[in-house]
Amino acid sequence: MPDNGLQSDSVVTIRDAVSGSSARILPGVGFNCFDFQAVVDDQTVSVVWAEEGFGLESALALHGIPILFPFAGRLQGNSFTFEGQEFSAEGAIAANGNVIHGFVISRPWRVIAQTEGSVTGEFIASVDDPSLLAQWPSDFLIRITYMIEGASLVCDVLIENPGNRALPFGFGTHPYFRIPVVGDVATNPVITVLADEVWPHVGELPNGKREGVEGESDLRNGVAFNELTFSGVLTDVRAEEDGLAHTYVDDAATGIRIEQTFPPSLRNCVIYVPEHHEAVAIEPWSCVPNAFALESQKIETGLDIIPPGDSWATRIVITAKKLQI
Numbered sequence: 001m002p003d004n005g006l007q008s009d010s011v012v013t014i015r016d017a018v019s020g021s022s023a024r025i026l027p028g029v030g031f032n033c034f035d036f037q038a039v040v041d042d043q044t045v046s047v048v049w050a051e052e053g054f055g056l057e058s059a060l061a062l063h064g065i066p067i068l069f070p071f072a073g074r075l076q077g078n079s080f081t082f083e084g085q086e087f088s089a090e091g092a093i094a095a096n097g098n099v100i101h102g103f104v105i106s107r108p109w110r111v112i113a114q115t116e117g118s119v120t121g122e123f124i125a126s127v128d129d130p131s132l133l134a135q136w137p138s139d140f141l142i143r144i145t146y147m148i149e150g151a152s153l154v155c156d157v158l159i160e161n162p163g164n165r166a167l168p169f170g171f172g173t174h175p176y177f178r179i180p181v182v183g184d185v186a187t188n189p190v191i192t193v194l195a196d197e198v199w200p201h202v203g204e205l206p207n208g209k210r211e212g213v214e215g216e217s218d219l220r221n222g223v224a225f226n227e228l229t230f231s232g233v234l235t236d237v238r239a240e241e242d243g244l245a246h247t248y249v250d251d252a253a254t255g256i257r258i259e260q261t262f263p264p265s266l267r268n269c270v271i272y273v274p275e276h277h278e279a280v281a282i283e284p285w286s287c288v289p290n291a292f293a294l295e296s297q298k299i300e301t302g303l304d305i306i307p308p309g310d311s312w313a314t315r316i317v318i319t320a321k322k323l324q325i
Contacts, residue, residue, distance in 0.1 A: 010026075010027070010028065011024050011025070011026055012024065012025045012026075012027060012111060012114065012119045013025075014114075014115075014116065014117055014118055014119050014146060014147070014148050015116060015117060015148060016117055016148040016149065016150060017116060017117070018150070019038075019039045019148075019150045019151060020039040020044075021036075021037060021038045021039045021148050021150065021151055021152075021153075022035075022036075022037050022148065023035060023036045023037070023048075023146060023148055023153055025119055025121070025146060026054070026055065026064075027108060027109045027110070027111050027121050028056060028108045028109075029055070029056060029058070029106065029108075030066060030067050030104055030105040030106055030107060030109065031067060031104075031109040031121035031123070031144055032054075032063065032064040032065060032066055032067070032105075033048065033064055033065045033146055033153070033155075034048065034050040034054045034063055034064030034065070035048055035050060035054075035064070036048040036153045036318065038151040038152075038153070038319075038320035039151060040151050040256065040320050040321060040322060041322065043254075043256070045151075045180075045254070045256050045258075045320045046178050046180075047153070047177065047178060047258055047318060047320055048064055048065060048175060048176060048177065048178060048318075049063070049064075049176040049177065049178040049179075049278055049279035050063035050064045050176070051063060062176075062274060063176065064175075064176065065155075065173050065174065065175045065176070066101065066105045066173070066174040067102075067104055067105060067142070067144065067173060067174075068101045068102050068105060068170075068171065068172040068173065068174055068283075068285070069102045069103070069104050069105075069140075069142050069159070069169065069170075069171050069172075070102050070103065070104075070136060070140055070142075070167075070168075070169040070170065070171075071089075071092075071101070071102050071169065071170045071287075071289075071291065072101060072102065072170045072171065072172030072270075072283075072285045072286070072287065072289070073100065073101065073170075073172075073233075073270070073285070073288065073289025073290070074095070074098040074099065074100045074204055074205060074289045074290060075089060075092075075098060075099050075100075075289070075290055075292065075293075076098060076205055076290050076293055077097065077098060077099075078090055078092070078094065078098070078099040080292035080293065081292060081296065082137045082168055082292060083137065083166070085137070087134075087135055087136060087137065088135060089103070089135050089136070090135060091103055091129070091131060091132055091135055093105070093106060096204065098204060098205070101174070103125070103129070103132055103135075103136075104123045104142060107123065107128065107129060108128070109121040109122060109123045109128070110122050110123070110128065112143075113145075117147060117148050117149075118145055118146060118147040118148070119145070119146055120143060120144070120145040120146075121143070121144055121145075122141065122142070122143045122144075123141070123142050124139070124140070124141045124162065125139050125140050125141075126139045126162070126163075136167075137165055137166065137167065137168060138161055138163035138164075138165040138166060138167040138308070139161070139162050139163035139167075140159065140160070140161065140162070140163070140167055140169065141158075141159065141160040141161075141162055142157070142158070142159050142171075143157075143158040143159075143160075144156065144157055144158075151319055151320045151321060152317055152318065152319040152320075153317070153318045153319075154315065154316075154317050155173070155315065155316045155317070155318075156313070156315050157171065157313060157314045157315070157316070158311060158312075158313050159171065159306065159311060159312045159313070160306070160310075160311040160312075161306040161307065161308050161309065161310055161311070162308075162309075163308055164308050165308065166305050166306070166307060166308070167305065167306040167307075167308075168292075168303055168304070168305050169286075169303075169304055169305075169306070169312075170285065170286050170287035170288075170291055170301075170302065170303060170304070171266075171285070171286045171304075171312075171314070172266070172268075172270070172283055172284060172285030172286065173283060173284060173316060174270075174281055174283045175260070175281060175282065175283065175318065176274070176279040176280070176281050177249050177258055177279055177280050177281070177282060178278065178279050179225060179277070179278055179279055179280065180251050180253065180254045180256070182253050182254065186277070186278070187225075187251050187252075187253040187254060188224050188225050188226045188253070189224075189225050189249045189250055189251035189252075189253075190222040190223065190224055190225070190248070190249075190250045190251075190252075191219060191222065191223050191224075191225060191228055191247075191248070191249055191271075191280060191282070192219055192220070192221070192222040192223075192247065192248040192250070193219040193220070193234055193237065193247050193248075193269050193271070193282065194220050194237060194238040194240070194245070194246065195213060195219065195220070195234035195235060195236060195237045195238070195269055196212065196213060196220070196236040196238065197210045197211060197212055197213060197234070197235045197236040198210070198211055198212075198213050198217040198232060198233065198234050198235065199232065199233040199234075199235055199268075199288050200232075201232060201233075204289075205289055205290045206233060206288050206289060206290060206294065208294050208297060208299045210235060210236075213234065216229045216230040217230045217232065217234065219234070219271070222248075222250070225273075225280060228271070228273060228280070230271055231271055231272050231273060232270070232271065233268055233269075233270050233285070233288055233289070234268065234269045234270070234271065235267055235268045235269075235288070236267065237264065237266075237267060237268070237269050239263075239264045242261075243263070243264075244261040244262060244263060244264075245261065245262050245263070245264055245266070245269070245284070246259060246260070246261050247259070247260045247269065247282045248260075249280065249282070250323050251323065252323065252325065255322060255323050255325075256320055256321070256322065256323055257320070257321050257322070257323040257324075258318065258319070258320055259318070259319045259320075259321065260282060260284070260316065260317070260318050260319075261316070261317045261319075262284040262314065262315070262316045262317075263314055263315070265286060265314060266284035266285060266286050266314060266316070267286065267302055268284070268285040268286070268287065268288055268302065269282060269283065269284055269285070270282075270283040270285055271283075284316060285302075286302050286304060286314075287301045287302030287303045287304070288301045288302060291303040
């Protein structure tokens with residue numbers, strides 16, 4: 001494993017010198033940003049949830065902001081076919097018989113640049129785990145830069161194809177937004193996602209038929225956290241006037257809004273509430289789970305393909321601000 005100058009359990013802290021906002025990232029566990037403390041008008045807001053003592057032995061998918069690549073969600077079993085060749089993603093985490101969330105969520109990344117307010121991590125299959133080259137159609141590079149700007153956590157993502165074959169991929173993040181506690185009582189924030197459609201599932205996998213949101217899947221007008229029963233993949237997320245999709249966690253008890261923005265190329269938004277109910281995951285994804293099987297049925301899923309030598313980029317921003325009531 002290449003030496004990045006850090007122990008695998010070393011934590012990188014970045015900070016905005018003016019606002020005092022800060023974030024902590026663990027490169028040894030998928031470059032996971034497991035803590036974001038935003039300062040809003042001298043009020044410190046703990047935005048991202050992870051268990052106390054999060055580290056190498058923690059359950060990987062249940063804390064902070066896991067990075068999902070080169071596929072997000074599940075594949076059926078652990079195999080898929082691309083351009084007539086079958087691949088087995090044996091190096092991914094398996095859950096209930098299906099591999100899930102790609103390769104980079106659990107592996108150490110290299111830190112390639114760092115300043116007081118930013119840090120850049122990188123993972124290249126051929127460099128960091130060559131065993132993955134037999135499990136995916138092409139070599140791949142993913143580079144993420146986290147920056148603190150005022151009360152915002154900026155995540156810049158670059159994906160490159162350094163191989164000599166086409167690189168199919170899906171990308172997503174899995175941020176756990178902390179449910180605030182006032183005194184000893186959890187608050188009841190309102191969750192809003194402007195998505196007009198949903199991918200119904202059969203078991204853990206989408207059935208391939210998009211439907212209009214209704215009932216529990218309709219988060220367009222906001223749903224109180226204590227009444228949120230939907231868990232699944234929303235799609236057709238609308239862009240607002242700035243050209244970006246927005247999600248909101250609005251907490252009247254603390255007077256804070258947590259806003260997440262991302263481009264419409266991340267067309268899906270997964271909602272998940274963990275059993276501990278201390279957080280809600282609102283996850284921008286570029287494509288749906290089991291994309292290869294659906295694409296073989298001529299169902300458009302958002303699966304992206306990068307030619308050799310080409311690249312793909314996106315930006316996700318999480319901001320804490322005063323809630324305007």
